[in-house]
Amino acid sequence: MAEDKKLEVEDASPQSSTYPYAWSPDRESELSLAQFLTKYKPSMVQDDGTKPWIWARGSKSNSRTDEQAKKEESAVGEATELLKEVTEKVEKIKNDSSIPVRSNKKTGAKSKKEVREAEQATASEKLKEISIKHGFIGGKWLIFAPSDRVDVVWSTVATSLVSGPLADTSAYLAKVATCPQNEMPHYQHVICIYIPDVYDKEAITEILRVLLRQHGITPSGVKSNLYTSIGVDSKHASGIQSTVGLRLRESPHNPHTSYPNSRAPQTWKNTAVLPDAEIKALKDEYFSTLNAAKEGKKEPSPEKANKDENEAKDVESSAKPAKAKPKPKLKPKKKAGADDPFASDDDDAGSDDKLKPPPERNASKRSAAAADDDSDDEAESKPQKKRARA
Structure with missing residues (x-):
């Protein structure tokens, strides 16, 4: 049927022998995972209708039996009818028009939104019951990455799934969307990490912790494969939340850990699995470790540091010029009088006369000028005689 065909396309990985964009451990001999990730990058592969996904499978097997396929087909049929209603x-x-747009506390009338959400919550609960009844409980963690980051994120997830921290969890399969046929601005590639049971909170939590702490990746939530098969997404006309509503129950991996059943729909959002504070702490630990590793690469090892130091000393010593020999100090000259036995006292006296300053040449002129000044002063000091009247 059409629904089963859609399930095969969306959530069942194709055979790697017939679909080149799928990798599994049995291809290791012909193409390693690293070579596969380099050859087929989601940002470089464009979907032409035949290659919507790139797949990577871990070592765990989660193959569907014919009996399981029939149960899933029944679940899809029942869920499709419910979704239509x-x-x-x-x-x-x-x-x-009888339902008001806004609620009225006085009359107790509920708004359109409240009535609609109540109907959607009931439907979500019924979809969970159908999923559990038919054993169609598989699902996936969803991660969204922009085109400029998708290659790095996808490579990290695929490598971790095959030979890293995710390989130690219940995750067994991953896929990433290729580029759409028609270019879309701000396109987000979806990456899916498949898990066998979306209602196993312990397993779900373990994967979330690995993504946050080991890889610094924050997923958006968990979605049931049943929801994918019946076409429920964030834009569906029913308005049902695309992330699965959870019925918490006993964990099959830890029978001593049980979770109370709840009639209220609970979505597997990140904060429903871990509190915000722990999510932030795990990411902070990842980035702290990453920064410490970067700083460690900058600092050379002790052996290399000693070698570099010795080489620097050798270069420094070879670059220094040779020290020049000190010049001999000159002996001070002795006085002529002390060494010349023929020198006379007159010569010494003559030498003293030479040192005396010469007499001033203008001394007589200055004295004459001074005498004139004195006579003028005396003349001014004497009283002048009165002139005779004519």
Whole structure:
């Protein structure tokens, strides 16, 4: 049927022998995972209708038996009918003029939104019951990455799934969307990490911790394969949340750990698995470790540091110029009088006369000028005689 065909395309990995964009451990001899990731990058592969996904499988097997396939087919048929009914009810609520747009506390009337959400919550609970009844409980963690980051994120997830921390969890398969046929601005590639049971909180939590602490990746939530098979997404007309509603139950991996059943729908969002504080702490630990590793690469090893130091000393010593020999100090000259036995006292006296300053040449002129000044002063000091009257 059409639904089963869609399931095969969406959530069942194709054979790696017939689909070159799928890798599994049996291809290791012809193409290693590293070579596969380099050859087929999601940012470089464009979907032409035949290659919507690139796949990577871990060492764990989760093959479907014929009996399981029949159960899943029954679950899809039952869920499809339910989804059709819910979509019709939601549409009627929108068009029902008797239901107010806003609630009224006085009359107790509920708003369109409240009535619609109540119907959607009931449908989510019924979908969970169908999933568990038919054993169609598989699902996947969803990660969204932009085109400029998808290659790095996908390579990290695939490598971890095959030979890293994710290989020690219940995750067994991963895929990434290739580029769409028509270019879309701000396109986000979806990466799916498949898990066998979306209702096993312990296993779900373990994978989330690995993604946060070991890889610094924050997924958006968990989605049931049943939801994918019946076409429930964030834009579906029914308005049902695309992430699966959970019925917490006993963990099959730890029978001593049980979770209370709840009628209220609980979505497997990150904060439903771990508190915000722990999510932040795990990511902080990842980035702290990453920064420490980067700093460690910058610092050379002790052996290399000693070698570099010795080489630097050799270069420094060879670069220094040779020290010049000190010049001999000159002996001070002795005085002529002390060494010349023929020198006379007159010569010494003559030498003293030479040192005396010469007499001033203008001394007589200055004295004459001074005498004139004195006579003028005396003349001014004497009283002048009165002139005779004519």
